[in-house]
Amino acid sequence: MILSIISFDGPVWRLLPKTLAGNPAVIATAPEGRFHHSGQIAAYASLSAEGASVAIQRYLSDQIERVIIPMRLTAKRVADVRGMPAASVVWQDLRDDGIPSPTWLFSDAARQAGAEAMLYSSRSRPDLSHVVVFKPECLNTFGKASAYLSRQSE
Template identity: 30%
Template sequence: MTQHLIPVSGVFYRLVFSTTRNAPITAAKTPQGRFHYNGQSALYMSPTKEWAAKALKVYVRPDDPPREFISLNVTGAKILDLRKASVREAFQIRLPDIRAHWREETANGSPGSSWKVSDRARELQADGLFYPSRTEQARWNLVLFRWNKAGAPSVEYTD
C-alpha cells in the first residue's frame, strides 16, 4: 500500500496571526478541523499564498489580530495524493467525504465525513495528504499529521 504514498518536499504557506509568526511550528489550535479531531495533530498548508488566504477565509473574524503569511519548507513527507481519482478509488475514498462540511455534520452530532478520510490515510501510514478544495476544482492544499519528530517529515521556517 505504501506505493501510493508519494515523496513530497517543497515550500508551502500559512496565514497566521502576526504575534505567532516566529513561534514553534505547532498543530492547528482548534480541537477539531477538516482532517483532525480528538487531539489528533494536523498542520494545514497551501502551495501558494493566495490559496492559503482562501483556505483560511471561513475562519477569519473581523476582530482578529493582524495576520501575515509564513513560508514553511517541508522535507521528507510521504503523502497520499487525494487529488487523483485513481488514488481515491484504490482506497475507497469518496470525493464528497473529502469535501464534506464537517462543521455542519458535527453540529448535528455526527462525526465529520472528512475524518473518515484522514483516519484512512493515517492507517496507511501517510504523513499527510494532498486534498482538493471544496470550492474550486483546481485548488488544493496539504495537511500533515506528524512532523519534526523521529521518523516524521521536517517542517522549518524559510525566512
C-alpha cells in the same frame, strides 16, 4: 480505503495569527478540524499563497491579525486525496449536528498508512490544493512572515 502515497518536497504557505509567527510549525489548537479529532496532531497549509487565502475566508470574521509564512514540507509518505470530492465537504455543519465529519475517514486512513501528511483539493476552488501535516517536524521555514491582508480588508 486505498490511498495514493507519494513523496513531497516543496513549498507550502501557512496563514497563522501574528502571535504565532515565531512558531510557524505550530499545530492546530482546535480540538477538531477538517482532518483531525480526538487529540490528533494537525498543521494545515496550502500549496500556494493564493490557496492559503482561499482557505482562511470562512474564519476572517474573528478579526485576528494574521501573517503568511512560506515553509517547506519534506515528507517521504504523503497521502494524495486531491480530486476526491468527499474529502472536501463542509464538515462544520455536520459537526454542529453531532455527526462525525466524513473527512476524518480520509485522514484516519492516511495516518493508518503511515503518512506524514495528506494533500487535498480546496472545496471552493478545486484547482487549488491544501495539505494537512501530521508530523510538524516535516515543516521548515525558508522565508520571513509577511502581513496578510484579506480580501475583506483590501
